[in-house]
Amino acid sequence: MRTMLLTILVAFGLSASAFSAWAHAELVTATPRVGSTIPVPPSEVRLSFSEGVEPHFSGVAVTSADGRSVAAGRVQAQGSEMRVALVRGLPAGTYRVTWHAVSVDSHRTQGSFTFEVRP
Ligand SMILES: [Cu+2]
Known part of the structure; x- marks a missing residue:
């Protein structure tokens, strides 16, 4: 009986966390x-x-290797998409994109990645 109750609790906990991650x-x-x-x-x-x-x-935020913003204008967020214009003709180099998001269920996520411009 106790084992069964534990199984139910574990199953519920797993599905709840799976749902919130989703x-x-x-x-x-x-x-x-x-x-x-x-x-x-x-x-x-x-x-x-x-x-x-x-x-x-x-x-x-989009920044060059020296930490300067290369965004041109405000971030547009609509639905499940965010976009930001960049200054024209970025020179060769590595750029970092750093984002944070609060989803409609109020959970906060964040991350960053780089891309490289190499003509
Ligand atoms: Cu969430």
Whole structure:
């Protein structure tokens, strides 16, 4: 009896955590792709998430190797997507994209990745 109760509790706990992990806004795709090397400077960074994101509590920063922002304008967040325009003609180099998102279920996620422009 006790074993059965424990089994039920464990099963419930596992499904509950699986559900909450699923519900977070995780990064699904990025343009430029995570870790990619591209020959042409991108005009924007576009991130797509597994959940809708709250525009007021979510953001993206794109910085060059020396830590300076290369964003041109404000981050646009709509539905499950965030995008930000970049300054034109980025020079060759490695750029870091740092994002944070609050999903519609109020959970917070964050991450970062780099891409390289190498003509
Ligand atoms: Cu969540």
